[in-house]
Amino acid sequence: xxxxxxxxxxxxxxxxxxxxxxxxxxxxxxxxxxxxxxxxxxxxxxxxxxxxxxxxxxxxxxxxxxxxxxxxxxxxxxxxxxxxxxxxxxxxxxxxxxxxxxxxxxxxxxxxxxxxxxxxxxxxxxxxxxxxxxxxxxxxxxxxxxxxxxxxxxxxxxxxxxxxxxxxxxxxxxxxxxxxxxxxxxxxxxxxxxxxxxxxxxxxxxxxxxxxxxxxxxxxxxxxxxxxxxxxxxxxxxxxxxxxxxxxxxxxxxxxxxxxxxxxxxxxxxxxxxxxxxxxxxxx
Numbered sequence: 001x002x003x004x005x006x007x008x009x010x011x012x013x014x015x016x017x018x019x020x021x022x023x024x025x026x027x028x029x030x031x032x033x034x035x036x037x038x039x040x041x042x043x044x045x046x047x048x049x050x051x052x053x054x055x056x057x058x059x060x061x062x063x064x065x066x067x068x069x070x071x072x073x074x075x076x077x078x079x080x081x082x083x084x085x086x087x088x089x090x091x092x093x094x095x096x097x098x099x100x101x102x103x104x105x106x107x108x109x110x111x112x113x114x115x116x117x118x119x120x121x122x123x124x125x126x127x128x129x130x131x132x133x134x135x136x137x138x139x140x141x142x143x144x145x146x147x148x149x150x151x152x153x154x155x156x157x158x159x160x161x162x163x164x165x166x167x168x169x170x171x172x173x174x175x176x177x178x179x180x181x182x183x184x185x186x187x188x189x190x191x192x193x194x195x196x197x198x199x200x201x202x203x204x205x206x207x208x209x210x211x212x213x214x215x216x217x218x219x220x221x222x223x224x225x226x227x228x229x230x231x232x233x234x235x236x237x238x239x240x241x242x243x244x245x246x247x248x249x250x251x252x253x254x255x256x257x258x259x260x261x262x263x264x265x266x267x268x269x270x271x272x273x274x275x276x277x278x279x280x281x282x283x284x
Contacts, residue, residue, distance in 0.1 A: 004123065028078060028092050028099075029063035035085035036061075050080045071100060140196070201278045203243045204233035204256040213248030245274040257281040 036046055043061075047054045059067045060077060068074035075093055082089035088259070205214055205228045216224040219241035229235060231252075237243050247253055251268030254261065257276045266272060 025095070028096050029061045031087070031092060032078070032081050033061040033083060033165070035082075037197045039085050041085065046081065048082055050084050052077050065096075065100070074100075079118060161247075182273050197238075199278070200238050200240055200277055201243055201244065202236065202238050202258055203276050204234060204236045205229065205245070206249075206254050207231050207252055208254060210249065210252035212250070212252040214253070215246040217244045218242075219244075242277045244276055245272075245276070247272045247274070253282075 002186070005192065012057075035232070043054055043057050046052070047057050050057075054076060056067050058063070065071075065074040068077055076095065078092050078096055079089040095136075123233050203216070205216075209229055211230045213227070214229050214235070215226045216237045216238075218224055218239040221244075224237050224239075224243075225235055245255075247266070249268065249269060250266030250270045250272040253266070255264075255274075256262070257280050258278065260281045262281050
């Protein structure tokens with residue numbers, strides 16, 4: 001009888017290497033990636049639909065959750081991506097919690113609440129209430145003053161009637177008179193300015209068709225007028241030698257020079273620079 005190993009002891013050892021073990025459960029990132037590919041979606045499309053950045057989607061599918069910024073954000077991204085690729089997020093969240101130390105514990109609210117309640121509250125002056133009170137006092141004072149003034153006025157009127165005095169003309173006067181606004185002056189006619197002096201140059205600018213900015217200077221360059229001529233208004237300028245005009249909207253004005261109407265066809269909106277002398281009407 002030989003001493004040695006028995007046949008059972010000579011059997012090969014059981015292979016317990018990683019390759020021989022049953023295949024492990026796919027990772028969270030692998031499951032999300034396979035589901036995305038099965039749904040025919042690209043990373044860009046998933047990112048646009050879920051508003052999860054492209055870099056974070058790539059990192060999660062590679063099981064790198066560091067870019068998420070914490071377990072709370074990682075769980076939120078997993079839930080959002082799972083729903084987008086038509087997966088139930090609950091198993092994936094449970095697997096993530098098991099692989100990363102469990103679900104994050106909720107923050108205890110009671111101690112914080114108690115601390116806030118115990119902490120003494122420092123209040124500043126209530127300026128709003130003070131302002132409201134001040135406004136109420138002012139309104140009350142104004143109302144009292146008006147009421148008192150009205151009462152004294154009534155008593156004065158009664159005293160005048162009792163003494164036989166004549167009531168004021170304002171109280172006996174009829175209702176307010178409605179004054180009609182003055183009609184705009186019509187454009188001057190040839191006869192209206194026919195008496196222009198012969199030894200001077202006379203220029204009259206009217207605006208029957210609209211308003212226009214005008215500027216008028218004498219022969220020394222002194223400003224005679226610089227402003228807006230409203231519709232229906234007119235301005236008359238005289239000088240011993242010449243009048244220099246600038247019309248902002250020449251189509252809206254009419255010119256009378258030395259008693260004669262200027263028949264130039266100015267275009268609406270056109271800016272015209274004109275000079276008139278004693279021998280005109282002729283454009284200088």
